[in-house]
Amino acid sequence: SQTIHQWPATLVQPVGSPLSLECTVEGTSNPNLYWYRQAAGRGLQLLFYSVGIGQISSEVPQNLSASRPQDRQFILSSKKLLLSDSGFYLCAWSVQDTQYFGPGTRLTVL
Amino acid sequence: AQSVTQLGSHVSVSEGALVLLRCNYSSSVPPYLFWYVQYPNQGLQLLLKYTTGATLVKGINGFEAEFKKSETSFHLTKPSAHMSDAAEYFCAVVGGGTSYGKLTFGQGTILTVHP
Numbered sequence: 001s002q003t004i005h006q007w008p009a010t011l012v013q014p015v016g017s018p019l020s021l022e023c024t025v026e027g028t029s030n031p032n033l034y035w036y037r038q039a040a041g042r043g044l045q046l047l048f049y050s051v052g053i054g055q056i057s058s059e060v061p062q063n064l065s066a067s068r069p070q071d072r073q074f075i076l077s078s079k080k081l082l083l084s085d086s087g088f089y090l091c092a093w094s095v096q097d098t099q100y101f102g103p104g105t106r107l108t109v110l
Numbered sequence: 111a112q113s114v115t116q117l118g119s120h121v122s123v124s125e126g127a128l129v130l131l132r133c134n135y136s137s138s139v140p141p142y143l144f145w146y147v148q149y150p151n152q153g154l155q156l157l158l159k160y161t162t163g164a165t166l167v168k169g170i171n172g173f174e175a176e177f178k179k180s181e182t183s184f185h186l187t188k189p190s191a192h193m194s195d196a197a198e199y200f201c202a203v204v205g206g207g208t209s210y211g212k213l214t215f216g217q218g219t220i221l222t223v224h225p
Contacts, residue, residue, distance in 0.1 A: 034212075
């Protein structure tokens with residue numbers, strides 16, 4: 001069966017510090033991968049999606065970037081965090097239009 | 111382009127009462143429709159989905175939803191609420207073509223269940 005992992009589970013970072021969140025999927029090959037952010041009162045916002053290694057599409061211009069160095073690994077990064085980057089970050093994978101979500105990372109930027 | 115409207119950001123019911131969470135969608139292509147549930151500080155869990163075929167879809171935890179094309183609706187129901195159903199629920203739609211399975215979510219409905 002397929003599983004999706006995200007780490008860390010929680011993170012507190014100062015403004016201006018870098019960020020790296022990791023997502024890995026097991027039990028499937030060549031999935032589509034997604035990063036979402038859930039900020040208080042703003043619903044789920046799609047940040048990036050990837051249909052293959054090295055193929056990244058950005059949905060929203062922002063302070064973040066994403067990479068997919070391996071088929072089942074998806075990384076969300078920032079060089080300098082802003083207060084507005086705080087939120088709950090969710091990774092998801094899909095095959096045939098159904099998305100399955102990871103447990104999420106709670107990021108607080110102070 | 112697709113859009114989803116969830117009517118009611120908060121719904122409160124008594125334990126044992128009917129749960130009805132409303133979702134209307136807009137899609138220029140035949141939609142695939144989903145309901146997800148999110149418990150506090152957790153990821154989203156798939157409750158049920160409609161792709162093709164039978165319009166009444168049964169999901170986990172006793173939930174079901176009916177796809178009504180004429181009403182562009184996909185409301186979620188459960189005959190008898192349980193305390194453990196308290197959570198936030200999201201309706202979502204994906205269209206065909208080159209959408210790469212990108213979901214469009216509603217704003218969510220927080221369900222509160224009173225004893």
